[in-house]
Amino acid sequence: MFAKPFRVKSNIVMKGSDRRKLKADIAAAFPSLSSDELSELVPNKEEFNVVKIYTHKGDAVTIYVGHKNPLFFEMEKQLYPTVYMLWRYPAALPTFRTWPPVLHKLVGGADLMLPGVVVPSDGLPDVKRGDSCAVTLVNNKAPVAIGTAAVSCAEMQSLGMKGRGVCVLHSYMDHLWAFGEKSSPPTLRDAEGGAPDLNGDQCLAEEQEEDEEEEEAEHQASQLVKDQACPAVAEQAEGEVEKANEEGEQAHQDDKSPQEVMDALLWQCFLLALKSKVKKSELPLLTSTFLRNHMVSCCPSGKHLDIKKSSYKKLSKFLHVMQQQHSLVRVKELTKGVESIVEVDWKSPELRFSAPVETVIEAVPQTEAQYHPPEITALYSVPARLQPLFQDANKRKGVALQPTEVRSIVTEYVKNNDLVDETNKSKNYVRINPTLCDCLLEKSEYQDVETLKWDELFSRTLGRMQECYQIAFPGQTPQIKKGHIEPIDVSVASRGSNKKVTVIKNLEVYALDPSAVAIALQRRVQASSVLQAVPGAKDKVLVQIQGNQIQQVGHLLLDHYGIPRKYIQGLDKASKGGKK
Template identity: 55%
Template sequence: MFSKAFRVKSNTAIKGSDRRKLRADVTAAFATLGTDQVSELIPGKEELNIVKLYTHKGDAVTAYTSAGNPILFELEKNLYPTVYTLWSYPDLLPTFTTWPLVLEKLVGGADLMLPGLVVPPAGLPRVQKGELCAIALVGNRAPVAIGVAAMSTAEMLAAGLKGRGFSVLHTYQDHLWQSGDKSSPPSIAPPLPDATDVSEEKVQGDMRGLALRGEEGNGEACRAHGESSLPEAPEDGSGSRGDPSQDLAEGKSLPEQMDGLLRQCFLHALKCRVRKADLPLLTSTLLGSHMFSCCPEGQQLDIKKSSYKKLSKFLQHMQQEEIVQVKELSRGVESVVAVDWKHPSITSFVIPEPSPASQTVQEGGREQPYRAPDVKALYCVPASMTLLFRESGHRKGSALEASEVRATVIDYVKKNDLVDADNKNLVKLDPVLCDCILEKNEQHTVLKLPWDNLLSRCLEKLQPAYQVTFPGQEPLVKKGKICPIDISLAQRTYNKKVTVVRNLEAYGLDPSSVASALQQRCHASTTVTPVPGAKDGLQVQIQGNQIHHLGRLLLEEFGLPRKHIQGLEKAPRPGKK
């Protein structure tokens, strides 16, 4: 796309509202980026420009530049990262590997053909047709191009790695790259494969030509020699190259095995456990309450060991296959809103027969599928405190635990010899501590502080944040303080009382599932309604004062800590005998 010079229509500084919208678009387009990473990519105050340009083919493209480098470009309302961004976040996209000789052809406007791929021992990344991918060179994980997959990984294998694999959009050394500082790719070592990822028998490689189809000026397909590893056909004749599933049936790598188990538990849960009345269903509830329960005995479902790494990425693939539809109904919380139960993948799925031992466990014991998340209080470093934390390697926006904050302050005091010689319990305040800790009216009056006062003041000056870790998922860091589950009593007509529960979603609890459990436990009617005055969020209402039953459900069955629940003291007291 940028193989030839483009024409710049305008170059303007971005507005604050557009900056916030861009940050939201980046978060939606690249689910693997955390909040801190999005803030680093789209900074809050640093210069950021919008460049309107036209390519040599007439396509209207919007590019976003930061510190003089293009970091993103938008085409037909789709957002794409540049190689400058991928060098900072090399794991942002699924990465395929090719040979160094191919790069020259890609820069000239050629697409990447499948014979040019280098197949690692762990196999090719799992992608779907139309998914955005990165392309790197052998020996260096830093991407040199981005493109759109012309077919899914399964179709690539079924085609014997022949044909066009990727439509290349942007490359290192093209004109978009030349509009930046023209830096070279960093040297990023490829990840070392686990011992389980490498089969005992070395995969034999065939010397094959690398066919590259040029976009326009190249005309004929260009070829360069390289080596591509392809799986050999079984010697016993039990499989053929035309059936890749049979070729890969033996000696599967650990990510491939976990991918298969993940898909099996997903389809099993949709076919047997999830009903239409359960929708919308929190993705965390789908995993914790349904998919974990469908895992065969003797096996453990671990998304981190799959090629997807995150549940959100796996569900994106399932959405691309049109099995489910996922939406973010409330900020940062995704839910499954629709399921195609007539999809061939669900209708053709055969439910595995449980072993006798597992049947005994299910019949004799009670399932506890939900596991409470781990919540940690964190503190973010604001701009006014960077001088204090810079010596310890922490930057603006770094999230620290209280123990890390204390260790950083103590280390700073000792390094700068600020402990009072006459009283070891006092700390002398240097200019940095004065600016970070003291109020303006204290700058010239307070010269020393006790240790506990110094540390408590430091924690107060930091910005609150928290980290939520759901079982089997990556930790999620958010700014602010996590709101506890709020239980309250409300009066309705005829002086009737109802129990209202809010903010269940923040702890991975599905309001509909909680309402159903309470209805059975309390034998009272329950409803799920939107929270009044809020743009998103749901609340559960139970007839009568049911705080006692609700507390037992949250504390004993769900295992939530009491500190994350407020309103339990409103439970009715037992009557006198």
């Protein structure tokens, strides 16, 4: 549930009455906690916050934060503990044990499968379907995941320990864990079945027994990979083998020259693009479009496709080699100086038996896909001059309000003081009393202006308030800043002998990494880009890329990153195609 970033809706300090209600809910959900432990978890005087969020799937979740860490989360009126809470009170939930290699799969959002459960000598915990439970690792009883039982304990045994065991909601290293201090699990001795710790030979015997359990668990996992009895757990166990294979492949690549490595990457992206991206209806396809829109998107995460660093140097030479030696494509110059792919041999063995389509999905860089734009809200701060107007609503100087709240408070003030002009049939005018006179009128208007229209009343109120804005990034506490938010500035400048370059500024305001944006643009347009410090601005960097690339910058910021158009200026200066 929290494997991907979430969006914070609100973050407020809990009132005393709400704390008492929360304590009662915790006591009902976790009866093993004593009254002293409840008071320690939810203190009466120390700061304790309630944070409302929306997950990446749109689910509404309430998080209770104390001691700088999220301690509980509530969804669908059900209360669950976090790993931070269970590290302090690990006995609050029944637990299932698994082996350490499974942890990285749980962190990625996978559920715990029954073949991956290590059954202790005293049997499985007595749980029913839907009961809250925790997951621990062998040799450490500090929970690393929290979820609900997929089936009851009796059904687990009747199923022969096959199928889904725990539906994981939250785990160590996910974004809910990252909302806290990001600490590591403590080391809590796992005395199997709740037996006391032993000493001497007995302790050695227990360690040997646990080692045997780990070996048996690994044997079961490897057997599952062979038999494919449970695909999910097979995938978990197979991950370690894949990792070893990747390390071996990396060592093999280290022996190659950079040019050979780039040639291999070019070949890989070429095959993946033909197999998963290009459709017959797209042919003929410009070779430049094939490179920019298809091959570049198939480049694995952490790698950069650069034809100039390969032995081919140019795309045209590479495609002609693919045509002459492999007969995978046929390239033709349909327009003078412009080449297109006119035919693809999809029946070629090299193409049919290349990497599967699913590989392409994993090859897309994850760092860019995980970006979520901030939620920006325009606010108005109450100044000293207007404080009497907001006094009845208990809004003091410096309080930030949304325009709708300002409108509501002003309307309520007018009605409470009977200031609607009844002599006007439309009742569209408001009589000016001394407070409104001091707050909204200029000195030259004191004697002349006796009434104002509703619209002018609201516009004058907002015009005399201080503009500010709230910016909320997913998984972070919203921040209120003064003034206007700076838009992302996109412009075209001339360099040297009338060469055009596109300049992008203010990316940091929206938590966009300038280097990541530069790389993404470089891949899209196949042009060089550089980063430069902004003169007179501390910790700000601008991106500069060759040519008039405003149109591509617009597509990247609007479609890929999801930045609203109103926060980007300069897109209207995109180059337009010449006359045909």
